[in-house]
Amino acid sequence: MTRRPPAPVSGPVSGPVSGSASGPAPRAHPRPNVLLIQADQFRWDCLGAAGHPDVQTPHLDRLAADGVLYPEAFCPLPICTPSRYSLLSGLYPHQHGGWTNHCTLSPSLDTFPRALRRAGYRTAAVGKMHFTPTYLDAGYDRMVLAEQHGPGRYDDDYHRELREAGLAPVLDLLDQEEHLRPLAPASYWGDFGTGRSDLPEEWHSTTWIGERALSELAGWSAEGGGLLHVSFVKPHHPFDPPAPWDELYDPDALTVPPGWCERVPAADLPHLRGYFAYDEDALTEPVLRRVMAHYYASITQLDHHVGRLLDHLRQAGLYDDTLILFTSDHGEYLGFHHLLLKNGPMYDPLVRVPLLVKFPVGGVGGARRGERCDALVSLTDLAPTIVGACRDADSDAPWPGLDLAADAEAAAARTHVFAENRTFGPVAMARTRRHKLLVSGDQDRAGDALFDLEADPHELTNLIDRPDGARPLAELRAALTQWALFDTPVPTHLDEDAPRIDGANVPTNDAARRAEHRAWFTARVRRARRAGSEEHDEQTTAP
Template identity: 70%
Template sequence: MTGRPNVLVIQADQFRWDCFGAAGNPDVETPALDSLAADGVLYTEAFCPLPVCTPSRYSLLSGRTVHQHGGWTNRSTLAPGIDTFPRALRRAGYRTSAVGKMHFTPTYLDVGYDCMVLAEQHGPGRYDDDYHRDLRAAGLAPVVDLLDQEEHLRGSAAPAYWTTYGTGRSDLPEAWHSTTWIGERARHELDAWTDDGGQLLHVSFIKPHHPFDPPAPWDERYDPDALTVLPGWTEAIPDQDQRYGNEYFGYEGLTEAALRTAMAHYYATIGQLDHQVGLLLDRLRDRGLYDDTLVVFTSDHGEYLGFHHLLLKNGPMYDPLAKVPLVVKFPGTRASRRDTSLVSLIDVAPTVLAAAGLVPADPLPGRDLADPSQSRACVFAENRHGPAAFMARTATHKLLAYDDPALDAFYDLAADPCELDNRIADPACEELIGELRDALANWVLFDTPPPVHLDERAPTIDAPNVPPRDPARHAEHRHWFAARATESAAHPDFAPWRG
């Protein structure tokens, strides 16, 4: 083994924890992730700290909870003075790079990466990043993605977009799809690795985040009628979730047939992602670097995918949303083990630092996943989308506490794994509910969350691919993509959504 292990962090976006083969999914084909799990540890009870992209990503990088780092929304900046594992590795002499979706403000925010090659999706980053500059140079626009993600363009989408819940074939060829673009540039970064260790690469895919738009031929990979509907699907939105029935789409009209079509395309985007992961791991093996590399695969949050008749991610912190896939292959070992202990994405930073032989600059609340002596009885999460919400979850029970106590919920997961029987008012549960409320109170002070930290002028990396901070350039770039999207959407032959 080399003196210092390499680190490869592979991150997906909106990846439901049970949607790959090693996690028990009966339909989706993920040979690369299954192989990685066979060489490492599959954590079956891993949770994100907040089920929104940027806050969760800042927690993964910093090893801190969201109420500690203050990045509450997708439009926030990691506050100065908060250390990250990329910064710590860079100080220790590591070569650090990132490829794909980071979702920072500003786009090329310096969190410790020497090099960043970005492919963004939501917000201003789309009009700064490398991917969209490459698309524009080729005369291409990701129309399906623009119509789904840009609020001012959604009205241009055809009726089929709404009835299929935005699921269909990408208008881009596979070679230009974000998953392929990210995978190719990540392999280019791996090709620059030397044989003496001390390198970090963070690869972050946009998918399987909506829209569920795999390119051809991936979009035909799964027959919707042959798929197994996942646990938790209900024929209608339960009364407890009615207030979320019109988030992003109107889910009251979601039929099982429409859900199956969404699942087929969601699985296809996962299959395409898995293919690119396989190419990355093969590149490590071909270079003789695989065994000496710490490999982490995870996601920033989950996806309902029909749970309680919902799609996407706006709603309560039920397990399909709060749980994430987590596989860790430690350097020098091939464990092939399932770990059912409660873990969190805040554990990734201390795990990476420990593998590199480094000590955090400040104490972190997470734990080194390689140390079996460390464990927790309860895992926590929080959310600021809508009413403030907090989750305290043990191996068998879950408390969801809101700033409006009338919304509170308590579930006995052993008897009710689909979280349909709210027992918050059950006298038999009063003692356990009180214990979880106390645990939450000890975890965070409810009435003093830090404000969202946003600094569009924060330091960015110094690299030739970082565009100047020019509002006129940004606006012109945005206008070009909007014009292409509306023009394409109005064309009678543009029909990417399949019913």
């Protein structure tokens, strides 16, 4: 199914195949450490443990074998920053006011990092946070950032180090910076942002984040009391794994994901506000296979670095007594309904996320190993779960979520899960295990849809006006009303001058500095494109 895996940048950290590690024996139930690992745009089913036929995730599969896999986990809003703020605060976007990728989580709201910091935990974040301001104080004492979108790219540690090394992620800049996208070559548009990274592996964001996360873990002790939030940029587009990872998967050998359609269904045409043109002449099955190959390669590269983090904990004797969580901020269509990326209706490939939780040995849930829990869960459950696992940590926040360890029975009995979005007007999702309702704020309700996921898992048949949909429609509408989505939601909160953390690596909030940094990377992209055009001209005119 795949080509030979590439060798890692540095030799893999050795460790046992499963279970507790060799190395120093852990103390008898010390204060738990917390390792939260987050990906971006990672489909819920792209795990070997979830039954995926192609993608290789051996380290995440080992984590699943040591904990609980939640295949029915959902994000509250399938956009980066709103979902991240919900994870931190335990609140839905209509409660915390983080509706867009350019917004601020109010300092008046509690977060699980703040709760742990009050309890004496050493709190750190590495990777992509997507905050405004970039180094927003959301409860982390230390932040080492690698951002991708917006002003954060020109504030973060990663791009400062890239510049010092004279490097620029050209494909990533062409994909993410609107003023540079017109410079993208035809191959970018034809392959939907798929290609080998311009950076060597050691400078790729996945490797850079993995290395700095390892450095943070090196400061943990057997006494516990550490929190590390590791947030990878990938597999978010562009789908640009570095060499040799980009050749890991053979596109022709891959299984096309369920729900792939040869063309965009008529019901989805009004929703298309895509990053690319999704007509059937552009997004063909061979093109989709190339996208899949690089998307999966980005996941397997990420999995490799997750394995390095977990093996470090095993070797240090910290694994058993660490609460470890793996999830994503949202999913990815990957051909579902002939769509890519994330702009469109809240179908399952977009709103479902992977969730693995390994509970600390000796704590509530610590005996749960290799379990698949089909409870309906939300990223809003993670804040109460993390605080509940940590001794001396508490919060008075009115969290709507559940502690997945202490409230496992309540989670199993949950009947509904919800999501929302206001990017293109108010829309909401209410979902049971069998039915899903998508509603908009439009008076004519022309965009509303009801699906029977048992009979129609690919969400192609709208039951909204059919007699057999009347009962679930009424029940789901009532559930949405009780959830109070349309009860005067909090407006978008934005404060460019909100409190930031103190740190030698935190730059001044200086627009001139940011503009100069942006201009340097823009010049590098233009130079690379000129060189690429000249090389193309030489190749096409050669005898």
